[in-house]
Amino acid sequence: MHAWLYAQGIYSRKHLNAPVVSVGNLTVGGTGKTPMVLWLAERFLQEHKRVAILTRGYRGTGGTSDEVEMMKERLGDRVIFGVGPDRYQEGKRIEAEHPVNLFLLDDGFQHLELIRDVDIVLVDWSPLPSARLLLPAGSMREPLSALRRATAVVLTRVPSDSPGTAEIERIQKFAKVQTFCAETKLLGYRCVNCDEETPAAGEAVPPQPVFAFCGIGNPDAFFSDLQNWGVEVVGRKVFRDHHAYTAHDAKTLQEDAEQGGAKALLTTEKDIQNLKKLRFVKLPLYCCKIAIETRDGEALCALIKKKIRLRPGAAE
Numbered sequence: 452m453h454a455w456l457y458a459q460g461i462y463s464r465k466h467l468n469a470p471v472v473s474v475g476n477l478t479v480g481g482t483g484k485t486p487m488v489l490w491l492a493e494r495f496l497q498e499h500k501r502v503a504i505l506t507r508g509y510r511g512t513g514g515t516s517d518e519v520e521m522m523k524e525r526l527g528d529r530v531i532f533g534v535g536p537d538r539y540q541e542g543k544r545i546e547a548e549h550p551v552n553l554f555l556l557d558d559g560f561q562h563l564e565l566i567r568d569v570d571i572v573l574v575d576w577s578p579l580p581s582a583r584l585l586l587p588a589g590s591m592r593e594p595l596s597a598l599r600r601a602t603a604v605v606l607t608r609v610p611s612d613s614p615g616t617a618e619i620e621r622i623q624k625f626a627k628v629q630t631f632c633a634e635t636k637l638l639g640y641r642c643v644n645c646d647e648e649t650p651a652a653g654e655a656v657p658p659q660p661v662f663a664f665c666g667i668g669n670p671d672a673f674f675s676d677l678q679n680w681g682v683e684v685v686g687r688k689v690f691r692d693h694h695a696y697t698a699h700d701a702k703t704l705q706e707d708a709e710q711g712g713a714k715a716l717l718t719t720e721k722d723i724q725n726l727k728k729l730r731f732v733k734l735p736l737y738c739c740k741i742a743i744e745t746r747d748g749e750a751l752c753a754l755i756k757k758k759i760r761l762r763p764g765a766a767e
Contacts, residue, residue, distance in 0.1 A: 466566040467542040469503075469551045470759040473567040475560025477597060478590045481668030481692070482573040483607040483635065485518050485721070486743035488557050489525055491571075494752055495553055496529055503545050505565075506557035508534040509693060517693055517724035518557075539565050553759075560601075561592060569758045571751075572601040575669070576609045576618055576632075598626035603754055605631045605745065608672060610679075629754060633745040635672075637680050643723055643736045657715040657737040660685040662708030665719050666694030673719055676741070686711035694725060701729040708734055 472491065476482040488504060495502050508516040514534045523532065531549055533541030542554055542565070556565065560572055585591045598604060604622055609615040609632040619630045642655055660683040665673045670689045677684055686707055690696075708716055716736045718726070723738045745751055 464564055464566050465539045468546055469554055470762060471554045471556050471567040472569040472755060473556040473559035474571050475558055476573045477593050480590050482575045483743050484558055488555050490743050491555055492526055492530055500552040501550055502553050503531040503551045504555045505533045505538040505541055507536055517721050520724040521721050568762050569602045569755050570600060571603050572598060573605050573607050576606045576615055595625040598628055601628050602758055603629045605633050607633050609634050631745055631747055631751050633743050635676055636742050636744040638740040638742050640737045641740055644731045645735055657717055659683040660713055661715045661717040662686040662711055662713035663717045664688040664704055665722050666690030667719055667721060668692045685713050696725050696729055701731055705733040
């Protein structure tokens with residue numbers, strides 16, 4: 452109904468001067484939106500584009516969130532961030548203060564108020580059966596037929612030895628949209644609480660076995676990735692997405708890990724943003740640094756550029 456009201460012009464839409472590329476999904480669980488935003492940002496920065504990222508900053512405070520801080524750590528001051536529920540106002544503020552060639556709209560598929568030139572929708576390659584059901588029975592925000600609004604679909608977490616053919620064919624039954632495959636790539640590990648002078652500092656591999664924990668939208672995907680990467684896990688714990696860790700959490704995690712015989716704690720790069728003020732003294736704490744690797748990435752970028760060139764008033 453929400454999308455229909457915008458399509459009929461009952462709800463008005465707003466546009467920014469610079470092109471807008473949206474990255475979103477159909478579910479409430481994590482599908483890799485932040486890694487995809489990072490991948491796109493890096494691609495356009497390599498072409499010397501001035502990039503800004505618009506994001507809600509979900510469950511964040513003070514104009515930031517765990518995902519925003521993670522992106523800032525990766526991108527530094529090379530991009531401009533607009534954080535808040537009104538992405539249009541943030542975009543207008545940025546345009547008034549900075550020259551911008553491109554906006555990346557994080558988690559924007561359902562944010563229909565802001566007109567976008569490109570809609571990239573991420574779909575998990577291997578969801579649970581309930582993921583195909585609409586809320587509240589499942590985790591779907593919209594049915595698969597909503598993919599007809601998309602410019603492109605990216606199947607995420609597709610194993611390197613799979614072409615993703617069956618899922619692509621399923622998507623094509625609902626929407627004749629160009630579909631790409633992507634997988635999660637491990638860039639390395641970082642020891643968060645190691646002394647800088649010790650051998651374990653920096654980009655070291657955590658000692659095995661580990662106790663793994665996370666507070667993300669799709670925890671099963673994290674644990675599956677660890678298995679695929681050959682990490683020996685002797686215990687695990689799941690928190691709600693964007694969990695604000697407490698001193699009690701840190702104490703309990705270390706105790707559980709020691710009881711299970713773990714030699715290190717391991718979590719995600721996003722979770723680290725919510726752990727920075729806590730002390731882990733009994734065991735080393737590591738995070739996984741990951742990226743999304745898109746097959747036919749050049750073709751996806753070419754499609755985005757083509758859509759941007761076709762926008763009204765676009766310069767040749």
